[in-house]
Amino acid sequence: MRVRLGRVRACVTLPVLLVAGALIGWGAASTLARGSNPPRGKAEYDLYCAACHGPEGRGDEPSAASLPIKPWNLTDGGLMNPLPDEFIHLTIAKSGAAVGLSPLMPAFAAYLSDAQIGDLVAYIRTLAVPARARGETAIGPIYPPNAPVQPILFSHVVHAGAYRINGQYCHSDARRSQYAGLPSVERCMGCHKIVAAEGNPQVKRLRGYWERKEPIPWVRIFKVPEFVYFPHKPHIRADVPCQTCHGAIQTYNQIPAVRGPNLVNDAKNLVGVPARPPQLSMGWCIECHREQNRTRGTKAPLDCVSCHH
Numbered sequence: 001m002r003v004r005l006g007r008v009r010a011c012v013t014l015p016v017l018l019v020a021g022a023l024i025g026w027g028a029a030s031t032l033a034r035g036s037n038p039p040r041g042k043a044e045y046d047l048y049c050a051a052c053h054g055p056e057g058r059g060d061e062p063s064a065a066s067l068p069i070k071p072w073n074l075t076d077g078g079l080m081n082p083l084p085d086e087f088i089h090l091t092i093a094k095s096g097a098a099v100g101l102s103p104l105m106p107a108f109a110a111y112l113s114d115a116q117i118g119d120l121v122a123y124i125r126t127l128a129v130p131a132r133a134r135g136e137t138a139i140g141p142i143y144p145p146n147a148p149v150q151p152i153l154f155s156h157v158v159h160a161g162a163y164r165i166n167g168q169y170c171h172s173d174a175r176r177s178q179y180a181g182l183p184s185v186e187r188c189m190g191c192h193k194i195v196a197a198e199g200n201p202q203v204k205r206l207r208g209y210w211e212r213k214e215p216i217p218w219v220r221i222f223k224v225p226e227f228v229y230f231p232h233k234p235h236i237r238a239d240v241p242c243q244t245c246h247g248a249i250q251t252y253n254q255i256p257a258v259r260g261p262n263l264v265n266d267a268k269n270l271v272g273v274p275a276r277p278p279q280l281s282m283g284w285c286i287e288c289h290r291e292q293n294r295t296r297g298t299k300a301p302l303d304c305v306s307c308h309h
């Protein structure tokens, strides 16, 4: 009975279904308005992404097994949730290379509109387990205009965000000395002899420095003048998070440069107009020391010689 009914219905409704299918294809918005399945972005996903990332997004398609770098597991919330929307959007539009990842993740701007890519980002978010908390990692832009270009496109979004590599694993002197320190090429290669060893041009550049035994000529970003003594150690020991002073590092592909001095700000303070001191200025250090001492009972110095030996 059931089967027969189904067959009859199929004959009658097939053309109708085809038309309906085309309509859904034309306007994801109309699909949403009717509140029917499939969700926005799924059609694009099935068409362009499932071949590598798998129908469920787990990145375990047999077709991708031969790639030297595996498609990401889009259902891994721990990995995916820290990525800002902009990071994913840029990757889909302009390929993995646009964020320093592998061009094996292709560019789709020629096939998909900006709005469709937006739908894809939203759709990918629905795959993640655990689900992403509202407003998680909204800070941006990932390429701030005031950030210097570094010799290797090294992403804190990937390392400190997605993979949650602790800042002190790489800047390992912060806890015990004045300087936070930058990781040696050996430390990078400790992972990258294996991780993305092939198929990523940026990692290839890293390997180049290693083979030539050259240090990576990173551009210095945070700097106080020579006559200032700033030690990392007491700050880390007092549990001041890196982000309090350096910003939401894990959301940047290039770190913005914020430097003192700021003459306008200094002048304002001189004439008694309160202005929030800019990062790395003397006012910034002192304001925080006062506040920490008041609210947390710390003994951060306010005397000149502590900061000016």
Ligand code: HEC
Pocket: 044, 045, 048, 049, 050, 051, 052, 053, 064, 067, 069, 070, 071, 072, 074, 083, 087, 088, 091, 092, 096, 099, 101, 102, 103, 104, 105, 106, 108, 120, 124, 196, 200
């Ligand atoms: C040819 C195989 C292939 C196809 C097709 C493909 N990807 Fe990827 N994708 C990859 C690979 C490989 C990586 C990992 C790149 C890396 O780690 O360097 C990746 C990584 C990603 C990432 C995680 C990293 C990031 O920068 O956000 C997202 C998200 C992603 N792909 C989404 C998509 C979407 C959406 C589509 C369809 C529009 C798609 N991919 C199509 C191979 C593919």
Ligand code: HEC
Pocket: 069, 099, 100, 101, 102, 152, 153, 154, 155, 156, 158, 159, 163, 165, 183, 184, 187, 188, 189, 190, 191, 192, 195, 196, 200, 202, 203, 206
């Ligand atoms: C603890 C392991 C680890 C260390 C240490 C490490 N990386 Fe990575 N790195 C990774 C992982 C994991 C990825 C993601 C690989 C992928 O999905 O393609 C990655 C990706 C990259 C990429 C491509 C994505 C991007 O834009 O960042 C570059 C370039 C890179 N690393 C450079 C470096 C450099 C330079 C250092 C040292 C300063 C370094 N890595 C240290 C694990 C590490």
Ligand code: HEC
Pocket: 167, 168, 171, 174, 180, 181, 182, 219, 220, 221, 222, 223, 224, 225, 230, 232, 235, 236, 240, 241, 242, 243, 244, 245, 246, 280
């Ligand atoms: C109380 C504020 C503060 C905290 C907390 C802090 N830093 Fe810094 N950091 C600074 C200042 C100020 C400088 C500039 C120091 C100088 O010029 O000698 C700096 C410089 C650096 C540099 C120098 C490299 C460069 O190119 O800019 C690195 C790396 C760094 N910090 C990493 C870290 C890490 C990682 C943490 C957390 C473990 C951290 N910092 C915590 C204030 C801070």
Ligand code: HEC
Pocket: 224, 225, 228, 260, 261, 262, 280, 281, 282, 285, 286, 289, 301, 302, 303, 304, 305, 306, 307, 308
């Ligand atoms: C908590 C740390 C700290 C303390 C305490 C401190 N300073 Fe500074 N001072 C700084 C920093 C950081 C700068 C560099 C600011 C910049 O580059 O804009 C600076 C800069 C200066 C400058 C140079 C200003 C310029 O624009 O070139 C003078 C002069 C100075 N301090 C005097 C003093 C005197 C006097 C005291 C004591 C009343 C004092 N500082 C206490 C951190 C401190």
Ligand code: HEC
Pocket: 224, 228, 229, 230, 231, 234, 235, 238, 240, 244, 245, 280, 281, 284, 285, 286, 288, 289, 292, 297, 298, 299, 300, 301, 306, 307
């Ligand atoms: C986000 C808040 C914050 C900022 C910004 C900050 N400090 Fe501190 N500073 C602290 C705290 C907290 C301590 C530790 C107090 C304690 O151990 O009781 C401290 C301690 C110090 C000490 C004492 C070191 C010691 O051995 O006792 C120096 C010197 C110092 N800071 C210099 C600076 C300078 C220079 C700047 C600006 C370039 C700065 N700090 C910016 C919070 C801050």
